[in-house]
Amino acid sequence: MHIVDGALSNPVVIGGAVAAAGGIALGLKSLDIDRIPTAGVLSASFFVASLIHVPIGPSSVHLILNGLAGLLLGWAAFPALFVGLLLQAVFFGFGGLTVLGVNTVNIALPAVLTWMIFGRLIARGSPVQGAVWGGVGGAFSIAATTAFVALTLALSGDEFLPAAKLVFFAHIPVMVIEAVLTGFAVLLARKVKPELFPKDASA
Amino acid sequence: MAHALGPQAKTLADAGGDTAYGLIGDYDPRIRIVIACIFAAVTVALSTIAALIGAMFVSVGLLLASRLPVRRTLKRMAMMDSFIIFMLVLLPFSMPGETMFTVFGFPASWQGLWKAVEIALTANAVILALMVLVGTLEPVTLGHALHKLRCPELLVHLLMFTIRYIEVLREEYLRLRGAMKIRGFRPGTNWHTYRSFGYLVGMMLVRAIERSERILGAMKCRGFSGRIVLLQSFSMTRRDYMFAAMSCTVCLGLLFLDFL
Numbered sequence: 001m002h003i004v005d006g007a008l009s010n011p012v013v014i015g016g017a018v019a020a021a022g023g024i025a026l027g028l029k030s031l032d033i034d035r036i037p038t039a040g041v042l043s044a045s046f047f048v049a050s051l052i053h054v055p056i057g058p059s060s061v062h063l064i065l066n067g068l069a070g071l072l073l074g075w076a077a078f079p080a081l082f083v084g085l086l087l088q089a090v091f092f093g094f095g096g097l098t099v100l101g102v103n104t105v106n107i108a109l110p111a112v113l114t115w116m117i118f119g120r121l122i123a124r125g126s127p128v129q130g131a132v133w134g135g136v137g138g139a140f141s142i143a144a145t146t147a148f149v150a151l152t153l154a155l156s157g158d159e160f161l162p163a164a165k166l167v168f169f170a171h172i173p174v175m176v177i178e179a180v181l182t183g184f185a186v187l188l189a190r191k192v193k194p195e196l197f198p199k200d201a202s203a
Numbered sequence: 204m205a206h207a208l209g210p211q212a213k214t215l216a217d218a219g220g221d222t223a224y225g226l227i228g229d230y231d232p233r234i235r236i237v238i239a240c241i242f243a244a245v246t247v248a249l250s251t252i253a254a255l256i257g258a259m260f261v262s263v264g265l266l267l268a269s270r271l272p273v274r275r276t277l278k279r280m281a282m283m284d285s286f287i288i289f290m291l292v293l294l295p296f297s298m299p300g301e302t303m304f305t306v307f308g309f310p311a312s313w314q315g316l317w318k319a320v321e322i323a324l325t326a327n328a329v330i331l332a333l334m335v336l337v338g339t340l341e342p343v344t345l346g347h348a349l350h351k352l353r354c355p356e357l358l359v360h361l362l363m364f365t366i367r368y369i370e371v372l373r374e375e376y377l378r379l380r381g382a383m384k385i386r387g388f389r390p391g392t393n394w395h396t397y398r399s400f401g402y403l404v405g406m407m408l409v410r411a412i413e414r415s416e417r418i419l420g421a422m423k424c425r426g427f428s429g430r431i432v433l434l435q436s437f438s439m440t441r442r443d444y445m446f447a448a449m450s451c452t453v454c455l456g457l458l459f460l461d462f463l
Contacts, residue, residue, distance in 0.1 A: 004287050005247055006325025013247075028357045033429035034419060036357070040364020041372070041415040045407055047365065048372045054400055055390045065404065072408065083362050087369075090337045090345065093279045093330045094286075097243040153290075159298035159315065163290040177397065184401020185408065193409045 002088075003103055003149065005096035009156040016102030016152065020082065023108055027078035035076065042072055043080035047087065054177055061174050067141030068182050070111030071119060071134065072196070077111040078104070102152055110144035122186055123197040130197070131187035138182025139175045146171040227269040231443040232340050232348035238450045239336040243329045245454045252317065254461035255324040261453055262331040269335045280331055287326065294319040342366040347435040360431055372411060379403055 008016075031039055046069050053060040070077045082104045088094040095103050118137035122130040150164035189196045227235070246258045266276060295303065300314030337345065343366060350359045383399065390396045419427075 002283075002286055004283065004322070004326035005243060005329040006322045007287075007290070024358065025355075028355060028361075031357060031361075033427070036360055036429075037364060037418045037422065038412060038415040040361050041368050041411045041418070042408070043361060043365040044368035045372050045411040047369050048376050049404055049407065051373070051376070052400065052404070055392050055396065057392055063404070068404070068408070079358055079361055080365075083358070083365050086362070087342070087365065089330070090333060091342070093283050093334045093338070095283075095330075096326060097240065097329055097333050098247050159294060159318065160290070162297045163293045166289060166293065180397045181401040181404060184398050185405035188402045188405030189409055192405070193412065196409070196412060 002095035003099050005098050012152055012155050016105050020101035020104040023078035027075040030075045039076045039080050043083050047084045066107050066111040067114040067138040070115040074115050078108040081108040106148040110141040114141040127187055127190035130190045131183045134186030135179040135183030139179035142175045142178045230446050231437050231439050232344050234443050234447050235336040239333050242332050246328050249461045251461050254457050257457050257460050258328040259324055262328045265335045291319040347433050350433050
């Protein structure tokens with residue numbers, strides 16, 4: 001999922017950085033004093049959740065959970081996921097520095113879209129109904145992320161097209177896993193702490 | 204991420220090893236961040252293989268000067284390569300150009316090969332320099348330095364909160380996993396595993412939210428008004444200016460090498 005330095009063309013890198021800066025600014029605006037600790041702790045938990053490896057056949061995938069991050073954080077998912085990516089790049093060497101903006105948009109924009117589309121739906125009806133919509137949202141956010149990754153690669157040059165297609169199809173199992181896990185996570189949250197997803201969540 | 208961290212290994216704070224980082228550790232954190240950004244921009248701008256090999260040498264030189272554990276750091280860098288290896292392998296076949304050889308009727312082009320080598324060199328040189336220059340900072344110092352570099356205050360606060368709670372939440376995650384293990388949970392490819400992991404994530408998030416409410420209460424009790432006063436201050440010494448000048452010279456040298 002991480003794009004590295006040197007692969008993308010300059011316009012894509014700059015465009016990504018500008019878009020990320022805009023998203024982060026919007027996200028920070030939505031954070032008041034009372035929400036800073038919440039956003040920080042959630043950002044840390046998504047960082048930790050990405051350590052979980054879920055077995056699938058002979059291999060395993062690690063979770064991304066950007067859909068769930070969007071559902072809980074709204075626009076604040078932009079700065080929260082940016083912080084996560086920054087820490088990953090600096091301390092673990094994943095991703096890159098100049099592509100930080102592009103990577104942030106690729107992961108955080110689907111999160112915000114998921115929140116806009118599914119945010120109200122998961123709060124409605126029975127917990128199981130909410131969980132189903134949560135699952136659809138989880139799959140949607142991964143699909144959107146891979147589509148964005150493929151798009152950024154394709155915009156940088158035709159020679160990346162096969163790689164872009166490969167990225168998309170290789171992530172179909174990941175979409176399924178994320179859907180199931182997001183669904184169950186929403187189910188548990190709806191049962192244990194229903195106020196987590198306010199009914200009047202404005203999109 | 205879990206490739207990077209075994210269950211025993213600690214996260215960020217002491218993932219890098221010992222405290223003293225040779226020559227690099229003494230320089231001002233701000234200048235290290237700025238130099239890392241300049242070096243990244245310059246390296247991405249380079250287009251000849253010779254200059255990129257030069258950039259790689261600079262990064263390896265920095266690594267040696269930092270006295271980071273060489274093998275572990277290079278291993279970490281290689282993990283990033285495992286992510287991009289598919290793309291790099293595909294490039295010679297997807298880029299049109301002079302045919303190098305043919306596999307199952309698909310021609311591999313020299314142009315594609317060079318492009319792949321270019322990307323690999325750029326990515327590795329930048330990430331290695333970033334890990335050596337910035338990754339050796341204490342995470343909290345990174346937050347302070349970014350604040351002094353005029354990053355938005357809220358973003359720095361968010362970063363500090365995240366850094367502070369990663370370790371706490373990781374311990375909670377390991378505790379929950381321990382509890383699952385003690386009850387005979389073994390992950391596999393089945394519905395039960397996915398449901399259990401889903402509940403695990405949901406539980407972690409619910410607990411995280413409740414924890415954040417307690418944190419906010421405790422902070423308000425101590426007079427939190429939305430500003431965290433960052434006390435650490437830095438000062439540039441002559442050595443820092445020398446280091447900055449030297450690094451800029453090296454970057455200019457790389458650009459010059461690229462023009463040749």
